[in-house]
Amino acid sequence: MRSLHALLITLAAALCGGDALAEQRFPPPDFSPGYSMPVTEAQGAPARDDARGYIDAAALAAALALASYLALGRRSRRGLVVLGIASLAYFGFYRHGCICPIGAIQNVVLAIADSGYALPLTAAIFFALPLLFTLFFGRAFCAAVCPLGAIQDIVLVSPVAVPGWLARALGLVPFVYLGAAVLLVAMGSTFLICRYDPFVGFFRLSAGLDLTIFGASLLVIGVFVGRPYCRFLCPYGALLGLVSRLSWRRVRITPAECIQCRLCEDSCPFGAITTPSPETPPARRAGKTALALTLLALPVVIGLGALAGRALSPAFAHTHATIRLAERVWLEDAGRVDGTTDQSDAFRATGLSTDDLYLAAGAVRAGFDTGTTLLGAFVGLVIGATLLRISLRRKRTEYEADPALCVACGRCYRYCPVEIDRRKKLEQAEGRAEQDDGSA
Amino acid sequence: MADHETKPIPRRGFMRAAARAACALGIGGGAAYLIAPRAPGERVWQIDPAKCIACGNCATYCVLRESAVKCVHSFAMCGYCELCTGFFNPAPNDLTTAAENVLCPTGAIVRRFVEDPYFEYTIDRDLCIGCGKCVKGCTMFGNSSLYLQVGHDRCLNCNQCSIAAACPAEAWVRVPAARPYLWKKVT
Numbered sequence: 001m002r003s004l005h006a007l008l009i010t011l012a013a014a015l016c017g018g019d020a021l022a023e024q025r026f027p028p029p030d031f032s033p034g035y036s037m038p039v040t041e042a043q044g045a046p047a048r049d050d051a052r053g054y055i056d057a058a059a060l061a062a063a064l065a066l067a068s069y070l071a072l073g074r075r076s077r078r079g080l081v082v083l084g085i086a087s088l089a090y091f092g093f094y095r096h097g098c099i100c101p102i103g104a105i106q107n108v109v110l111a112i113a114d115s116g117y118a119l120p121l122t123a124a125i126f127f128a129l130p131l132l133f134t135l136f137f138g139r140a141f142c143a144a145v146c147p148l149g150a151i152q153d154i155v156l157v158s159p160v161a162v163p164g165w166l167a168r169a170l171g172l173v174p175f176v177y178l179g180a181a182v183l184l185v186a187m188g189s190t191f192l193i194c195r196y197d198p199f200v201g202f203f204r205l206s207a208g209l210d211l212t213i214f215g216a217s218l219l220v221i222g223v224f225v226g227r228p229y230c231r232f233l234c235p236y237g238a239l240l241g242l243v244s245r246l247s248w249r250r251v252r253i254t255p256a257e258c259i260q261c262r263l264c265e266d267s268c269p270f271g272a273i274t275t276p277s278p279e280t281p282p283a284r285r286a287g288k289t290a291l292a293l294t295l296l297a298l299p300v301v302i303g304l305g306a307l308a309g310r311a312l313s314p315a316f317a318h319t320h321a322t323i324r325l326a327e328r329v330w331l332e333d334a335g336r337v338d339g340t341t342d343q344s345d346a347f348r349a350t351g352l353s354t355d356d357l358y359l360a361a362g363a364v365r366a367g368f369d370t371g372t373t374l375l376g377a378f379v380g381l382v383i384g385a386t387l388l389r390i391s392l393r394r395k396r397t398e399y400e401a402d403p404a405l406c407v408a409c410g411r412c413y414r415y416c417p418v419e420i421d422r423r424k425k426l427e428q429a430e431g432r433a434e435q436d437d438g439s440a
Numbered sequence: 441m442a443d444h445e446t447k448p449i450p451r452r453g454f455m456r457a458a459a460r461a462a463c464a465l466g467i468g469g470g471a472a473y474l475i476a477p478r479a480p481g482e483r484v485w486q487i488d489p490a491k492c493i494a495c496g497n498c499a500t501y502c503v504l505r506e507s508a509v510k511c512v513h514s515f516a517m518c519g520y521c522e523l524c525t526g527f528f529n530p531a532p533n534d535l536t537t538a539a540e541n542v543l544c545p546t547g548a549i550v551r552r553f554v555e556d557p558y559f560e561y562t563i564d565r566d567l568c569i570g571c572g573k574c575v576k577g578c579t580m581f582g583n584s585s586l587y588l589q590v591g592h593d594r595c596l597n598c599n600q601c602s603i604a605a606a607c608p609a610e611a612w613v614r615v616p617a618a619r620p621y622l623w624k625k626v627t
Contacts, residue, residue, distance in 0.1 A: 024583050026519025029558045038562060040623060043512040045593035047484045047620035096596055103599045111474040117614065119474040120482045128471040135464055191600030204596070206503050246460045321610060342608035346493045 053122035056095060060129055060145065063087055067144040068137035070410075072249050075419065077410035080143050084150035092147030097203040101126045101141070102148070102236040103194045105178070106185045113186040130236075134243045138250035142230060142237065142407035148199050152219070152227040153409060159269030160224050167271050168386065170232040171405075175382040178235035179375045180316075187367055189319040198229060226269030230407060241404035251401045253412045255422045258398030265399065267415040272405035276396045290391045297387070302380035309376020310369060317368040326361035329354055483614040485601045486622050489587040491611035494572035494579060498588055501606040502570075508595035509570030509588050509603065511548070511563045516626040517585035520558035526578030526586045527551055527561055543573045565591065585624075592620050 031037075063083065070079040091097065099107075104127035111119035130141035142149045162170075181192040194200070198215035201207020207215065221228050230237050244250065253264050253273070264273060317323045321343075328344050331337045333354065340348075347357065401412065413419050487498070487509065498509035523535060527549050532541035537551055548567035552560045563586075570588055578586040604612035615622065 024517065024519075025581070026521055026583055028516065028518070029520045031558065032555060035554055037515045038513075038560075040512065040514045040516065041621070043510075043563065043565070044589065044621040044623075045591055047482070047592040047617040048597070053482060098596065098598050107599065108471075108474065117483070119471070121475060122482065124471040124475050128467050131467050132464060135460055135467075190605055194598065194600035195605060201503075204503055206505060243463060246456055246463060248457075248460060342493065342495045342497075346491070346495075346609035349493060350491075 053099075053120070056091075056099075057122050057125040057129075059090060060126060063145045064129060064133045064141060067140035067408075068133060071140045071143050071251060071408040072137055075255065075410065075413050075423075077413060080408075080410045081153075083144040084153055087145050088147045088150035088154070091145070092151065092199070092203045097147055097197070097200040098194075099123055099126055100147070101130045102146075102234060103191065103197070105236060105239070106181060106191045106193060109182050109185040114188070131239065131243055134240045135246060136248045138247045138403060139237075139240050139244050139407050142240065143409050146230075147203065148197075148234070149227060149230050149407065151199055151202070152222045152229060155219050155222045156226050156269055158224055159226050161266070162225060162271060164271065167231070168390075172379075172382055172386060173232050174235050174238035174241075176379050177233055178238050179378045181235055183316065183368075183371045183375050184319055187320060187364065187371055189321075192319075193235060227407065231270060231405070244403045244406075247403055250403050251406050251408050251410075251412075253399055253401055254416045254418045256418050259418060260398070261417055262399070263417060264412045264415040267412045268401070268406075269411065270405055270407060270409075272402045272407075273412065274396060274400050274402050276398060277393065287391070287393060291388075294384070294387045294391045298381075298384040301384045301387075302377050305380025305383070306373045306377040309372040309374070309379070312376070313365070313369045313372040316372050316375075317365050320364050320368070322357070322361050322364050326357050329357060482597075482617040484590070484592060484597050484617045484620045485595060485604060485612055486590050486615045486620060487588050488611045488613050488622055489589070489624050491609045492572075492575070492588055493609045493611070494575040494588065495608055496571050496573070497606045497608070498603050499569050499571040501603040503596065503598060503602050504594060506594075507570040507603075508591050510565050510568045510591045510594075511570065511572070511574060511586055512589045512623075513561060513563055514585045514587070514624050514626065515560075517583050517624060518561065519583050519585075520554065520560060521582065522557050522559055524551070524559065524561060524578070525581035526574040528577075530577075543577050545569070545571060545573065549574060561586075587624060589621055 063086075067080065067083055070076050070083060091100065099122060104123045107119055107123035108127050110117050130145070133140060144150065177193075184190055184192045196211070196214070198211060198218050201211045202215055218228050260276070265275065267273070325343050325347055328337075328341055329347060332340060332344055499507050502508055527543060528535065528541055529543045534541060539547065542549070546567045546569055548564045548569070550562045550564055552562070554560050572588050575586050575588055578584055601612060613622075
């Protein structure tokens with residue numbers, strides 16, 4: 001009987017008030033003394049304290065310092081491999097690859113775009129520290145600290161050379177990716193870099209089918225093509241490449257004078273070794289003409305990029321939840337589609353007017369129009385700058401590592417006879433020192 | 441730097457050093473600027489219960505095999521009904537805890553008799569998978585005292601939460617780690 005009563009109340013409640021969410025349909029009961037109500041808040045475990053983040057930041061700093069020393073001071077490929085595996089184990093599999101400097105770009109952009117978001121200290125450290133280290137010691141972060149780099153470095157067993165023109169063209173992709181990621185965060189769409197991180201699914205041992213296929217194919221390609229994600233996708237690598245042009249110390253293939261033996265020429269799986277300039281330089285006049293033409297073409301390329309970006313605005317805008325919702329609601333209201341989605345149901349449950357939704361969507365669209373135009377212009381600028389770099393020639397006397405492309409993996413050291421000689425002497429000296437210690 | 445001595449004009453080196461210093465200042469200063477004026481501190485993900493529509497995505501989109509999202513119960517809001525629409529499925533054969541009568545797919549809601557006619561409902565967090573079926577039932581016909589919250593003992597705090605990306609109601613928000621739950625206010 002009582003159950004029937006309750007059922008009637010339920011039905012009545014269902015009939016009168018559908019949308020009043022927090023309404024107390026049933027009054028709180030009058031318990032006789034003796035009943036102690038459980039505490040709701042006891043159901044919430046505290047968030048992990050900041051200490052974890054600071055330990056990660058300290059580990060990052062230590063790994064960066066060690067990687068810089070191993071790459072530039074000790075010049076030890078073996079040491080870098082060991083450190084890389086350790087970083088892969090800690091930052092990758094143990095800490096599940098989150099937070100990482102690549103993703104931290106987005107936190108920084110969000111902090112700039114959204115005044116309500118405070119940049120967490122760990123995200124700030126993860127973003128800034130590798131950049132600062134690169135500024136002084138080259139891309140040691142890529143060499144042995146980044147778990148994404150390490151996992152690709154390990155699978156690289158049979159490197160083939162990517163043709164120069166292709167490598168250069170694909171090298172533009174990271175800048176496009178960086179620009180797109182910045183735009184999507186600034187507009188409040190999504191964290192693109194994290195969503196399509198190819199390896200984080202492996203680190204967590206759980207990934208969707210699409211990202212598993214993406215990550216696995218990158219690893220398969222990575223067996224033959226050195227570090228495909230780092231070179232042709234990684235947006236943080238694009239930043240590090242820019243910064244490393246200014247680096248104070250950087251990888252020098254030979255520890256002393258280059259003897260032009262050419263043994264290191266093919267040792268770099270990342271195509272980062274630049275050869276000395278030819279003995280007879282090409283005609284100065286032709287070079288100047290090419291440079292002038294490129295400079296003239298620069299504004300045109302930027303303008304074309306801006307136009308192309310503007311044309312892609314609707315596609316980019318579609319990443320934004322408000323745009324998708326407004327489109328869906330419009331289609332439903334116009335009777336073009338049957339049924340509703342969770343999104344449109346949730347929107348209608350809020351009781352907001354569709355006009356407000358369309359206004360909000362319009363504002364987002366306008367933002368994307370500006371944003372994609374800027375993104376297009378930026379891509380144009382990157383293309384133009386690459387063309388300029390091609391037409392500029394610097395005289396080189398030795399085999400050098402291009403600072404922007406070199407990830408300081410240390411493979412080339414082993415090919416340099418001067419280096420091998422140095423190492424031999426070093427080992428002899430160390431051996432002698434040990435003998436001295438033993439006798440003393 | 442050894443290059444300096446070999447280069448005929450040290451101007452390039454000087455310019456690089458200046459640019460390097462400017463870059464270092466820019467990176468350090470920029471990061472400090474973004475942290476300093478606001479309350480620093482980690483952010484964690486949480487569900488705004490006022491926006492949540494209990495669609496069920498929380499159970500399936502989490503990168504963890506078993507979602508970090510769990511149901512919580514606001515006891516002070518609960519009516520302690522015998523016929524709890526968060527506990528029983530819409531057409532129960534009988535008001536017993538037999539599996540065919542209850543909504544929860546994992547039997548995570550524990551029903552306990554308190555006194556006539558009141559029953560207390562508590563969530564067994566080890567069994568709860570965050571599917572929100574009970575939340576939907578409680579919200580549609582009851583006091584809406586059951587709702588979903590991210591359990592921070594489990595949440596990995598991914599930079600881009602997979603569930604947040606799949607949430608149809610934009611109910612996922614970043615909250616300060618010091619106050620990581622959005623408890624419903626008891627009216």
